Amino acid sequence: MTVDTYTATGLRKDFGGVGVLGVDLEIPVGSVFGLVGPNGAGKTTLLSMLSGLSTPDSGEIGFGSAEVALCTDVPDFEPWLTAEEVLDLGIHLTRPELSPADARSVRDSVLLRVGLAGSARRRVGGFSRGMRQRLGVGAALSAGRPLVLLDEPTSGLDPDGRAMMLDLVESLRGEMTTVFSSHILADVERVCDRIAVLRDGVVVAQGETAGILGASSERTWDIDVVDEASRLASELLELPWVERASAVGQTRVSVTAVTPSAGHTGLAAALTGFGLVSLRPRDRGLEDVFDSLVGG
Structure with a gap:
């Protein structure tokens, strides 16, 4: 057969x-x-x-x-x-x-x-x-x-x-x-x-x-700010729409939202009060997807 x-x-x-x-x-x-x-x-x-x-x-x-x-x-x-x-x-x-x-x-x-x-x-x-x-x-x-x-x-x-x-x-x-x-x-x-x-x-x-x-794309952004990356990452982690957030040095934060729409809606309000330099969406490769699936 x-x-x-x-x-x-x-x-x-x-x-x-x-x-x-x-x-x-x-x-x-x-x-x-x-x-x-x-x-x-x-x-x-x-x-x-x-x-x-x-x-x-x-x-x-x-x-x-x-x-x-x-x-x-x-x-x-x-x-x-x-x-x-x-x-x-x-x-x-x-x-x-x-x-x-x-x-x-x-x-x-x-x-x-x-x-x-x-x-x-x-x-x-x-x-x-x-x-x-x-x-x-x-x-x-x-x-x-x-x-x-x-x-x-x-x-x-x-x-x-x-x-x-x-x-x-x-x-x-x-x-x-x-x-x-x-x-x-x-x-x-x-x-x-x-x-x-x-x-x-x-x-x-x-x-x-x-x-x-594709299901995991458009949920991650790289945010460049004028200093205070650590404080921004800490504040983002307190928000219900954030899946992961981490500071990369003093001026960059990587943040992943639970859904693309949640990120699009939440980022504008979350960045108020920070000196924003740039905000770029980042498609996640298999390594990022794997980390989120097997982590925890």
Whole structure:
């Protein structure tokens, strides 16, 4: 049975009040889906259940007939194997129907795609952490599964390797469905169509990346005043329409309203008596949204 959306309903894996405590997901087929959250939010536990490595206490996973490949956050391999041999072994186990020539073609294509073609015959024991990370992603891709789970795939990569990995993840859109877990929010914002934000084992926000960012835009302003930024921030925090306010040095305040309209209405009155230099709305990036969702 094929599906248009991979789903998880009420997934729960409780380790004494921590873990995954009831998660629903909707992952469109062919998309790049971001999974973000602070350490301990339940991301790795969730991926282990989605991949079948652990059994949920309760809940259902609706993947139809789709099989899953997983790259863990710290992939490891036998040190005496070469990169070619790692993929040869994986392809032999996951795709035994391939002819030797086709298997070699898949292997070589994947090594090129993850930037390891030049190190194909090096023993993995001499690889850096970043090279092992790329080999782990390559092993997941070489399995040929329609759903690939990548746990922190840019971890340990240098800037060039990270950029290459993000380009690779973007290129998978439409070719397969990719769940991309990362604590680097700029990476998630760049490559993911949809995101789910986890906090304390539950999803606190889920939807299109642009929609989540758009819902939080136009609520934050940078205010430049003639001195007294600290006093202005303190007074703003006393107002019911203010979600957050903080002084940045002596002359700037960043303020976030509970709604755009509340900010538009409240700012004019709140700034009376201060030497206003400038007032600029600031669209919030994923990092700001993430802070407001997981904070407190």
